[in-house]
Amino acid sequence: MSEALPDFKLIRPTSLDEALNALTAQPNTRLCAGGTDLIVNMRRGLETPDVLVDLGAISDLKTITMDDKGLRIGAGVTLRDLAGHAGIAGAFSAITQAANAIAGPNHREVATLGGNLCLDTRCQYYNQSHWWRKSNDFCLKYRGDICHVAPNGNRCRAAFSGDLAPALIVFGAKVEIAGPDGVRSCDLADLYREDGADHLTLTKDEIVIAVQIPPTDAASAYDKIRVRGAVDFPLAGVAVACRTDASGARHFALAVTGTNSMPLRVDMPDPLGKDDDPDSYFKALEKLVQKAVSPQRTSTIAPHYRRLSASALSARLARALI
Amino acid sequence: MKRIVALTLNGRATEDAIAGNTLLIDYLRDTHGLTGAKKGCDGGECGACTVLVDGRPRLSCITLAASCEGTKVETIEGQAKAGRLSALQRAFHENLGTQCGFCTPGMILSATSLLRTNPDPDTDEIKTALGGNLCRCTGYVKIIQSVKAAAKAGENP
Numbered sequence: 001m002s003e004a005l006p007d008f009k010l011i012r013p014t015s016l017d018e019a020l021n022a023l024t025a026q027p028n029t030r031l032c033a034g035g036t037d038l039i040v041n042m043r044r045g046l047e048t049p050d051v052l053v054d055l056g057a058i059s060d061l062k063t064i065t066m067d068d069k070g071l072r073i074g075a076g077v078t079l080r081d082l083a084g085h086a087g088i089a090g091a092f093s094a095i096t097q098a099a100n101a102i103a104g105p106n107h108r109e110v111a112t113l114g115g116n117l118c119l120d121t122r123c124q125y126y127n128q129s130h131w132w133r134k135s136n137d138f139c140l141k142y143r144g145d146i147c148h149v150a151p152n153g154n155r156c157r158a159a160f161s162g163d164l165a166p167a168l169i170v171f172g173a174k175v176e177i178a179g180p181d182g183v184r185s186c187d188l189a190d191l192y193r194e195d196g197a198d199h200l201t202l203t204k205d206e207i208v209i210a211v212q213i214p215p216t217d218a219a220s221a222y223d224k225i226r227v228r229g230a231v232d233f234p235l236a237g238v239a240v241a242c243r244t245d246a247s248g249a250r251h252f253a254l255a256v257t258g259t260n261s262m263p264l265r266v267d268m269p270d271p272l273g274k275d276d277d278p279d280s281y282f283k284a285l286e287k288l289v290q291k292a293v294s295p296q297r298t299s300t301i302a303p304h305y306r307r308l309s310a311s312a313l314s315a316r317l318a319r320a321l322i
Numbered sequence: 323m324k325r326i327v328a329l330t331l332n333g334r335a336t337e338d339a340i341a342g343n344t345l346l347i348d349y350l351r352d353t354h355g356l357t358g359a360k361k362g363c364d365g366g367e368c369g370a371c372t373v374l375v376d377g378r379p380r381l382s383c384i385t386l387a388a389s390c391e392g393t394k395v396e397t398i399e400g401q402a403k404a405g406r407l408s409a410l411q412r413a414f415h416e417n418l419g420t421q422c423g424f425c426t427p428g429m430i431l432s433a434t435s436l437l438r439t440n441p442d443p444d445t446d447e448i449k450t451a452l453g454g455n456l457c458r459c460t461g462y463v464k465i466i467q468s469v470k471a472a473a474k475a476g477e478n479p
Contacts, residue, residue, distance in 0.1 A: 008343055107366065
Protein backbone atom coordinates (compact mmCIF):
# COMPACT_ATOMS: atom_id res chain seq x y z
CA MET A 1 0.00 0.00 0.00
CA SER A 2 2.51 2.56 1.24
CA GLU A 3 0.73 5.66 0.01
CA ALA A 4 1.35 8.82 1.99
CA LEU A 5 -1.56 10.55 3.60
CA PRO A 6 -2.85 13.44 1.50
CA ASP A 7 -2.35 16.88 2.94
CA PHE A 8 -5.13 18.10 5.22
CA LYS A 9 -5.70 20.44 8.10
CA LEU A 10 -6.22 18.60 11.39
CA ILE A 11 -8.59 20.05 13.99
CA ARG A 12 -8.95 18.49 17.45
CA PRO A 13 -12.00 20.07 19.13
CA THR A 14 -12.60 19.44 22.82
CA SER A 15 -16.36 20.08 22.76
CA LEU A 16 -19.25 18.98 20.56
CA ASP A 17 -20.14 22.60 19.66
CA GLU A 18 -16.60 23.22 18.43
CA ALA A 19 -16.78 20.04 16.37
CA LEU A 20 -20.14 21.02 14.81
CA ASN A 21 -18.78 24.45 13.94
CA ALA A 22 -15.61 22.99 12.45
CA LEU A 23 -17.67 20.56 10.40
CA THR A 24 -19.52 23.32 8.59
CA ALA A 25 -16.79 25.99 8.51
CA GLN A 26 -15.18 24.67 5.32
CA PRO A 27 -16.35 22.39 2.53
CA ASN A 28 -14.81 18.94 2.15
CA THR A 29 -14.46 18.37 5.89
CA ARG A 30 -14.55 14.86 7.32
CA LEU A 31 -15.02 13.52 10.82
CA CYS A 32 -12.53 11.06 12.24
CA ALA A 33 -12.98 9.04 15.44
CA GLY A 34 -10.49 6.20 16.02
CA GLY A 35 -9.39 6.42 12.39
CA THR A 36 -8.83 2.67 12.07
CA ASP A 37 -10.88 2.58 8.86
CA LEU A 38 -10.78 6.19 7.63
CA ILE A 39 -7.00 6.60 7.77
CA VAL A 40 -6.52 3.38 5.83
CA ASN A 41 -9.02 4.61 3.21
CA MET A 42 -7.30 8.01 3.08
CA ARG A 43 -3.96 6.34 2.41
CA ARG A 44 -5.59 4.48 -0.47
CA GLY A 45 -6.85 7.74 -1.91
CA LEU A 46 -10.49 6.84 -1.23
CA GLU A 47 -11.01 9.88 0.97
CA THR A 48 -9.30 13.22 0.36
CA PRO A 49 -10.64 15.69 2.92
CA ASP A 50 -9.19 19.21 3.15
CA VAL A 51 -10.02 19.33 6.85
CA LEU A 52 -10.11 16.41 9.27
CA VAL A 53 -12.02 16.91 12.53
CA ASP A 54 -10.61 14.46 15.07
CA LEU A 55 -13.32 13.68 17.66
CA GLY A 56 -10.89 11.88 19.99
CA ALA A 57 -10.50 14.76 22.45
CA ILE A 58 -14.23 15.25 23.21
CA SER A 59 -14.67 13.58 26.59
CA ASP A 60 -18.47 14.15 26.64
CA LEU A 61 -18.86 11.52 23.93
CA LYS A 62 -17.08 8.84 25.94
CA THR A 63 -19.62 8.04 28.65
CA ILE A 64 -21.75 4.96 29.25
CA THR A 65 -24.80 5.28 31.52
CA MET A 66 -26.99 2.39 32.53
CA ASP A 67 -30.03 2.83 34.78
CA ASP A 68 -33.72 1.91 34.98
CA LYS A 69 -34.38 4.06 31.89
CA GLY A 70 -32.04 1.89 29.86
CA LEU A 71 -28.60 2.10 28.38
CA ARG A 72 -26.94 5.11 26.73
CA ILE A 73 -23.55 4.68 25.07
CA GLY A 74 -21.61 7.74 23.85
CA ALA A 75 -20.42 7.53 20.25
CA GLY A 76 -16.82 8.12 21.37
CA VAL A 77 -16.71 5.06 23.65
CA THR A 78 -13.93 2.80 22.43
CA LEU A 79 -14.73 -0.77 21.48
CA ARG A 80 -12.38 -1.93 24.23
CA ASP A 81 -14.30 -0.02 26.89
CA LEU A 82 -17.60 -1.18 25.40
CA ALA A 83 -16.49 -4.83 25.37
CA GLY A 84 -15.16 -4.53 28.92
CA HIS A 85 -18.31 -3.03 30.48
CA ALA A 86 -19.64 -5.59 32.96
CA GLY A 87 -23.19 -4.19 33.04
CA ILE A 88 -23.56 -4.40 29.25
CA ALA A 89 -22.07 -7.91 29.20
CA GLY A 90 -24.71 -8.98 31.72
CA ALA A 91 -27.81 -7.46 30.12
CA PHE A 92 -26.92 -7.01 26.44
CA SER A 93 -24.51 -9.84 25.64
CA ALA A 94 -24.90 -9.41 21.86
CA ILE A 95 -23.35 -5.93 22.14
CA THR A 96 -20.33 -7.23 24.08
CA GLN A 97 -19.87 -10.13 21.69
CA ALA A 98 -20.12 -7.82 18.66
CA ALA A 99 -17.66 -5.30 20.14
CA ASN A 100 -15.19 -8.10 20.87
CA ALA A 101 -15.55 -9.48 17.34
CA ILE A 102 -14.49 -6.25 15.63
CA ALA A 103 -11.02 -6.13 14.06
CA GLY A 104 -8.06 -6.93 16.35
CA PRO A 105 -7.41 -5.96 19.99
CA ASN A 106 -5.12 -3.10 19.00
CA HIS A 107 -7.80 -1.57 16.76
CA ARG A 108 -10.35 -1.82 19.55
CA GLU A 109 -8.17 0.37 21.76
CA VAL A 110 -9.10 3.42 19.66
CA ALA A 111 -11.95 2.40 17.36
CA THR A 112 -15.29 3.74 18.60
CA LEU A 113 -18.99 2.94 18.62
CA GLY A 114 -19.73 5.95 16.40
CA GLY A 115 -16.99 4.96 13.97
CA ASN A 116 -18.29 1.42 13.67
CA LEU A 117 -21.86 2.63 13.11
CA CYS A 118 -20.70 5.05 10.39
CA LEU A 119 -18.19 2.60 8.90
CA ASP A 120 -17.79 2.94 5.15
CA THR A 121 -19.19 0.08 3.09
CA ARG A 122 -16.68 -2.42 1.71
CA CYS A 123 -16.09 -4.19 -1.59
CA GLN A 124 -13.25 -6.09 -3.23
CA TYR A 125 -13.37 -3.55 -6.10
CA TYR A 126 -13.23 -0.57 -3.73
CA ASN A 127 -10.86 -1.40 -0.85
CA GLN A 128 -7.82 -1.54 -3.11
CA SER A 129 -4.87 0.71 -3.90
CA HIS A 130 -5.30 3.65 -6.27
CA TRP A 131 -3.40 2.00 -9.13
CA TRP A 132 -5.48 -1.18 -8.76
CA ARG A 133 -8.75 0.72 -8.94
CA LYS A 134 -7.51 2.96 -11.75
CA SER A 135 -6.45 0.02 -13.89
CA ASN A 136 -9.97 -1.35 -13.39
CA ASP A 137 -11.55 1.98 -14.50
CA PHE A 138 -12.64 2.72 -10.93
CA CYS A 139 -16.19 1.79 -9.84
CA LEU A 140 -19.61 3.24 -9.13
CA LYS A 141 -18.74 4.00 -5.52
CA TYR A 142 -15.76 6.15 -6.43
CA ARG A 143 -15.02 8.00 -9.68
CA GLY A 144 -16.28 5.26 -12.00
CA ASP A 145 -19.64 4.70 -13.63
CA ILE A 146 -20.04 0.97 -13.41
CA CYS A 147 -20.50 -1.41 -10.51
CA HIS A 148 -18.19 -4.35 -11.20
CA VAL A 149 -20.19 -6.48 -8.79
CA ALA A 150 -23.50 -5.99 -10.62
CA PRO A 151 -22.67 -4.30 -13.95
CA ASN A 152 -26.30 -4.23 -15.07
CA GLY A 153 -27.53 -2.58 -11.89
CA ASN A 154 -27.68 1.10 -11.22
CA ARG A 155 -26.50 1.20 -7.64
CA CYS A 156 -23.40 0.33 -5.65
CA ARG A 157 -23.54 -3.04 -3.92
CA ALA A 158 -20.67 -2.54 -1.43
CA ALA A 159 -21.45 -4.33 1.83
CA PHE A 160 -22.05 -2.64 5.16
CA SER A 161 -19.62 -4.38 7.49
CA GLY A 162 -20.09 -2.87 10.94
CA ASP A 163 -20.62 -5.49 13.64
CA LEU A 164 -22.31 -3.32 16.26
CA ALA A 165 -25.29 -2.06 14.25
CA PRO A 166 -27.19 -5.39 14.13
CA ALA A 167 -26.41 -6.08 17.80
CA LEU A 168 -27.98 -2.71 18.70
CA ILE A 169 -30.88 -2.91 16.24
CA VAL A 170 -32.23 -6.13 17.78
CA PHE A 171 -32.76 -4.18 21.03
CA GLY A 172 -34.66 -1.40 19.20
CA ALA A 173 -31.81 1.08 19.65
CA LYS A 174 -32.23 4.74 18.86
CA VAL A 175 -29.40 6.93 17.71
CA GLU A 176 -28.85 10.52 18.88
CA ILE A 177 -27.61 12.84 16.17
CA ALA A 178 -26.35 16.37 16.77
CA GLY A 179 -26.63 18.96 14.01
CA PRO A 180 -26.75 22.73 13.59
CA ASP A 181 -30.42 22.76 14.71
CA GLY A 182 -29.87 20.72 17.87
CA VAL A 183 -30.10 17.04 18.69
CA ARG A 184 -32.50 14.67 16.93
CA SER A 185 -33.15 11.02 17.57
CA CYS A 186 -34.18 8.25 15.18
CA ASP A 187 -34.30 4.47 15.04
CA LEU A 188 -30.79 3.17 14.45
CA ALA A 189 -32.14 1.11 11.54
CA ASP A 190 -33.18 4.40 9.86
CA LEU A 191 -29.59 5.65 9.93
CA TYR A 192 -28.99 3.45 6.89
CA ARG A 193 -30.22 3.03 3.33
CA GLU A 194 -29.61 0.24 0.81
CA ASP A 195 -27.05 2.05 -1.35
CA GLY A 196 -23.39 1.16 -0.94
CA ALA A 197 -22.21 4.51 -2.30
CA ASP A 198 -24.41 6.54 0.05
CA HIS A 199 -25.48 4.25 2.85
CA LEU A 200 -25.88 6.77 5.69
CA THR A 201 -28.91 9.01 6.03
CA LEU A 202 -26.80 11.52 8.00
CA THR A 203 -26.39 14.95 6.45
CA LYS A 204 -22.92 16.46 6.02
CA ASP A 205 -23.28 18.70 9.08
CA GLU A 206 -24.42 16.02 11.54
CA ILE A 207 -22.54 13.95 14.12
CA VAL A 208 -23.72 10.71 15.73
CA ILE A 209 -23.32 11.35 19.47
CA ALA A 210 -24.89 8.39 21.26
CA VAL A 211 -27.04 5.27 21.11
CA GLN A 212 -29.94 4.64 23.47
CA ILE A 213 -31.47 1.28 24.28
CA PRO A 214 -34.62 0.74 26.39
CA PRO A 215 -34.36 -1.69 29.32
CA THR A 216 -34.83 -5.29 28.28
CA ASP A 217 -34.91 -8.77 29.72
CA ALA A 218 -34.19 -10.39 26.37
CA ALA A 219 -31.37 -12.89 26.00
CA SER A 220 -29.14 -12.14 23.04
CA ALA A 221 -26.13 -13.25 21.03
CA TYR A 222 -23.93 -12.07 18.14
CA ASP A 223 -21.56 -14.04 15.95
CA LYS A 224 -19.96 -13.60 12.56
CA ILE A 225 -18.60 -15.65 9.71
CA ARG A 226 -15.07 -14.68 8.67
CA VAL A 227 -11.98 -16.31 7.25
CA ARG A 228 -9.68 -15.72 10.25
CA GLY A 229 -10.64 -15.65 13.92
CA ALA A 230 -9.39 -12.08 14.37
CA VAL A 231 -9.06 -8.80 12.47
CA ASP A 232 -11.40 -9.73 9.59
CA PHE A 233 -14.57 -7.90 8.64
CA PRO A 234 -17.71 -10.05 8.65
CA LEU A 235 -18.61 -12.05 5.57
CA ALA A 236 -21.92 -12.24 7.40
CA GLY A 237 -22.72 -11.28 10.98
CA VAL A 238 -25.91 -12.11 12.87
CA ALA A 239 -27.41 -10.69 16.07
CA VAL A 240 -30.41 -12.34 17.73
CA ALA A 241 -32.43 -11.30 20.76
CA CYS A 242 -35.06 -13.52 22.37
CA ARG A 243 -37.71 -12.32 24.83
CA THR A 244 -39.98 -14.72 26.68
CA ASP A 245 -43.49 -13.40 27.43
CA ALA A 246 -45.81 -14.33 30.32
CA SER A 247 -47.30 -17.26 28.36
CA GLY A 248 -43.84 -18.72 27.80
CA ALA A 249 -43.82 -17.84 24.10
CA ARG A 250 -40.52 -16.68 22.63
CA HIS A 251 -40.29 -13.52 20.56
CA PHE A 252 -37.20 -13.26 18.39
CA ALA A 253 -35.57 -10.19 16.83
CA LEU A 254 -32.82 -10.74 14.28
CA ALA A 255 -30.52 -8.48 12.27
CA VAL A 256 -27.75 -9.28 9.80
CA THR A 257 -24.66 -7.36 8.69
CA GLY A 258 -22.13 -7.93 5.92
CA THR A 259 -24.63 -9.17 3.35
CA ASN A 260 -26.29 -5.95 2.17
CA SER A 261 -25.36 -2.29 1.89
CA MET A 262 -27.09 -1.69 5.21
CA PRO A 263 -27.61 -3.69 8.40
CA LEU A 264 -30.75 -5.67 7.72
CA ARG A 265 -33.50 -6.31 10.24
CA VAL A 266 -35.19 -9.56 9.27
CA ASP A 267 -38.92 -9.93 10.05
CA MET A 268 -39.36 -12.98 12.23
CA PRO A 269 -42.12 -15.59 12.11
CA ASP A 270 -44.84 -15.48 14.81
CA PRO A 271 -43.52 -16.15 18.31
CA LEU A 272 -42.42 -19.66 19.18
CA GLY A 273 -45.19 -20.91 21.49
CA LYS A 274 -44.50 -23.13 24.49
CA ASP A 275 -46.01 -26.15 22.74
CA ASP A 276 -44.74 -25.43 19.23
CA ASP A 277 -42.19 -27.64 17.55
CA PRO A 278 -38.83 -25.80 17.71
CA ASP A 279 -37.35 -27.77 14.81
CA SER A 280 -39.89 -26.59 12.27
CA TYR A 281 -39.78 -23.09 13.75
CA PHE A 282 -36.02 -22.75 13.31
CA LYS A 283 -36.22 -24.30 9.85
CA ALA A 284 -38.70 -21.56 8.90
CA LEU A 285 -36.46 -18.93 10.50
CA GLU A 286 -33.49 -20.19 8.51
CA LYS A 287 -35.49 -19.98 5.25
CA LEU A 288 -36.60 -16.42 6.09
CA VAL A 289 -33.02 -15.23 6.60
CA GLN A 290 -31.92 -17.02 3.44
CA LYS A 291 -34.56 -15.14 1.48
CA ALA A 292 -33.97 -11.76 3.12
CA VAL A 293 -30.22 -11.36 2.77
CA SER A 294 -28.58 -10.39 -0.48
CA PRO A 295 -24.82 -11.04 -0.44
CA GLN A 296 -23.05 -10.00 -3.65
CA ARG A 297 -19.60 -10.55 -5.12
CA THR A 298 -18.18 -7.89 -2.80
CA SER A 299 -15.63 -10.31 -1.31
CA THR A 300 -13.66 -13.23 -2.64
CA ILE A 301 -15.95 -15.63 -0.77
CA ALA A 302 -18.89 -16.85 -2.86
CA PRO A 303 -22.20 -15.04 -2.22
CA HIS A 304 -24.12 -18.31 -2.08
CA TYR A 305 -21.85 -19.56 0.69
CA ARG A 306 -22.38 -16.35 2.65
CA ARG A 307 -26.15 -16.60 2.22
CA LEU A 308 -26.21 -20.17 3.54
CA SER A 309 -23.77 -19.32 6.36
CA ALA A 310 -25.82 -16.31 7.46
CA SER A 311 -29.02 -18.36 7.64
CA ALA A 312 -27.37 -21.35 9.34
CA LEU A 313 -25.71 -19.04 11.87
CA SER A 314 -29.06 -17.33 12.52
CA ALA A 315 -30.80 -20.60 13.31
CA ARG A 316 -27.88 -21.76 15.47
CA LEU A 317 -27.79 -18.56 17.54
CA ALA A 318 -31.59 -18.42 17.92
CA ARG A 319 -31.77 -22.05 18.98
CA ALA A 320 -29.10 -21.52 21.62
CA LEU A 321 -31.19 -18.76 23.22
CA ILE A 322 -34.23 -20.92 24.09
CA MET B 323 0.33 23.11 8.56
CA LYS B 324 2.65 22.11 11.36
CA ARG B 325 1.89 22.24 15.04
CA ILE B 326 4.06 21.75 18.10
CA VAL B 327 3.33 18.39 19.68
CA ALA B 328 4.73 17.59 23.10
CA LEU B 329 4.81 14.02 24.31
CA THR B 330 6.93 11.67 26.38
CA LEU B 331 8.89 9.26 24.22
CA ASN B 332 10.47 6.30 26.02
CA GLY B 333 10.52 8.31 29.24
CA ARG B 334 12.00 11.52 27.78
CA ALA B 335 10.01 14.67 27.11
CA THR B 336 10.04 15.65 23.42
CA GLU B 337 8.60 18.56 21.51
CA ASP B 338 8.47 18.58 17.73
CA ALA B 339 6.79 20.51 14.95
CA ILE B 340 4.59 17.93 13.26
CA ALA B 341 2.32 18.23 10.20
CA GLY B 342 -1.29 17.19 10.79
CA ASN B 343 -0.98 14.32 8.31
CA THR B 344 2.16 12.80 9.89
CA LEU B 345 1.62 9.23 11.00
CA LEU B 346 2.99 8.14 14.34
CA ILE B 347 5.18 5.49 12.70
CA ASP B 348 6.81 8.05 10.37
CA TYR B 349 7.33 10.41 13.30
CA LEU B 350 9.06 7.66 15.31
CA ARG B 351 11.15 6.27 12.47
CA ASP B 352 12.04 9.45 10.56
CA THR B 353 12.09 12.19 13.19
CA HIS B 354 13.55 10.13 16.03
CA GLY B 355 15.30 7.29 14.21
CA LEU B 356 13.40 4.72 16.25
CA THR B 357 13.13 2.06 13.58
CA GLY B 358 12.00 -0.73 15.90
CA ALA B 359 8.35 -0.23 14.97
CA LYS B 360 8.00 -1.85 11.55
CA LYS B 361 5.88 -1.07 8.52
CA GLY B 362 4.46 -4.45 7.58
CA CYS B 363 1.10 -4.26 5.85
CA ASP B 364 1.10 -0.48 6.31
CA GLY B 365 -2.66 -0.54 6.73
CA GLY B 366 -3.35 -1.67 10.30
CA GLU B 367 -3.77 -5.35 9.50
CA CYS B 368 -0.56 -6.98 10.75
CA GLY B 369 0.42 -5.33 14.05
CA ALA B 370 4.15 -5.00 13.23
CA CYS B 371 3.91 -1.25 13.88
CA THR B 372 2.45 -1.67 17.39
CA VAL B 373 3.77 0.76 20.01
CA LEU B 374 2.39 1.66 23.42
CA VAL B 375 0.50 4.92 23.94
CA ASP B 376 -0.23 5.53 27.62
CA GLY B 377 0.54 1.88 28.21
CA ARG B 378 -1.96 0.54 25.68
CA PRO B 379 -1.08 -1.03 22.32
CA ARG B 380 -1.61 1.24 19.32
CA LEU B 381 -1.11 0.65 15.59
CA SER B 382 1.29 3.46 14.76
CA CYS B 383 0.77 3.17 10.97
CA ILE B 384 -2.86 4.27 11.28
CA THR B 385 -2.39 6.74 14.14
CA LEU B 386 -1.85 10.46 13.58
CA ALA B 387 1.18 11.65 15.54
CA ALA B 388 -0.63 14.85 16.49
CA SER B 389 -3.36 12.83 18.21
CA CYS B 390 -0.71 11.60 20.69
CA GLU B 391 -0.23 15.07 22.16
CA GLY B 392 0.43 14.81 25.90
CA THR B 393 0.68 11.02 25.96
CA LYS B 394 3.45 8.64 26.94
CA VAL B 395 4.69 6.75 23.90
CA GLU B 396 6.85 3.64 24.33
CA THR B 397 8.65 1.78 21.57
CA ILE B 398 10.71 -1.40 21.62
CA GLU B 399 13.86 0.74 22.01
CA GLY B 400 12.64 1.86 25.44
CA GLN B 401 12.05 -1.60 26.85
CA ALA B 402 15.62 -2.44 27.91
CA LYS B 403 16.58 -0.63 31.10
CA ALA B 404 20.23 0.21 31.86
CA GLY B 405 21.44 -2.22 29.22
CA ARG B 406 19.32 -5.10 30.54
CA LEU B 407 16.65 -6.51 28.24
CA SER B 408 13.09 -6.61 29.57
CA ALA B 409 11.74 -9.94 30.80
CA LEU B 410 9.74 -10.32 27.58
CA GLN B 411 12.71 -9.51 25.39
CA ARG B 412 14.81 -12.09 27.25
CA ALA B 413 12.02 -14.65 27.08
CA PHE B 414 11.61 -14.19 23.30
CA HIS B 415 15.39 -14.60 22.94
CA GLU B 416 15.68 -17.66 25.15
CA ASN B 417 12.55 -19.44 23.87
CA LEU B 418 13.17 -18.76 20.18
CA GLY B 419 10.07 -16.55 20.03
CA THR B 420 11.82 -14.61 17.29
CA GLN B 421 12.46 -16.03 13.83
CA CYS B 422 12.93 -13.37 11.15
CA GLY B 423 12.21 -10.75 13.82
CA PHE B 424 9.99 -8.44 11.81
CA CYS B 425 6.88 -8.97 13.94
CA THR B 426 8.83 -9.17 17.22
CA PRO B 427 8.71 -5.52 18.37
CA GLY B 428 4.93 -5.46 17.87
CA MET B 429 4.51 -8.85 19.55
CA ILE B 430 6.59 -7.78 22.55
CA LEU B 431 4.76 -4.49 23.00
CA SER B 432 1.30 -6.08 22.71
CA ALA B 433 2.47 -8.71 25.22
CA THR B 434 3.94 -6.02 27.49
CA SER B 435 0.58 -4.32 27.65
CA LEU B 436 -1.08 -7.66 28.40
CA LEU B 437 1.31 -8.56 31.24
CA ARG B 438 0.90 -5.13 32.83
CA THR B 439 -2.85 -5.72 33.25
CA ASN B 440 -2.80 -9.50 33.55
CA PRO B 441 0.51 -10.78 35.00
CA ASP B 442 -0.41 -14.45 34.63
CA PRO B 443 -2.40 -14.94 31.41
CA ASP B 444 -3.52 -18.35 30.17
CA THR B 445 -3.00 -19.48 26.57
CA ASP B 446 -6.38 -18.18 25.38
CA GLU B 447 -5.79 -14.78 26.94
CA ILE B 448 -2.40 -14.55 25.24
CA LYS B 449 -3.90 -15.58 21.90
CA THR B 450 -6.65 -12.97 22.25
CA ALA B 451 -4.22 -10.19 23.19
CA LEU B 452 -1.90 -11.04 20.29
CA GLY B 453 -4.79 -11.64 17.86
CA GLY B 454 -3.91 -8.53 15.87
CA ASN B 455 -0.19 -9.34 15.55
CA LEU B 456 0.66 -11.57 12.62
CA CYS B 457 3.86 -13.65 12.29
CA ARG B 458 4.57 -14.64 8.67
CA CYS B 459 7.14 -17.18 9.92
CA THR B 460 4.14 -18.69 11.77
CA GLY B 461 6.15 -19.06 14.96
CA TYR B 462 3.09 -18.68 17.17
CA VAL B 463 3.75 -21.65 19.46
CA LYS B 464 7.16 -20.28 20.49
CA ILE B 465 5.75 -16.79 20.82
CA ILE B 466 3.07 -17.95 23.23
CA GLN B 467 5.69 -19.98 25.16
CA SER B 468 7.86 -16.86 25.35
CA VAL B 469 5.04 -14.76 26.82
CA LYS B 470 4.36 -17.50 29.36
CA ALA B 471 8.05 -17.69 30.28
CA ALA B 472 8.15 -13.91 30.78
CA ALA B 473 5.04 -14.07 32.97
CA LYS B 474 6.71 -16.80 35.02
CA ALA B 475 9.82 -14.65 35.48
CA GLY B 476 7.49 -12.30 37.33
CA GLU B 477 9.28 -9.00 36.65
CA ASN B 478 7.20 -5.89 36.14
CA PRO B 479 7.00 -5.48 32.37
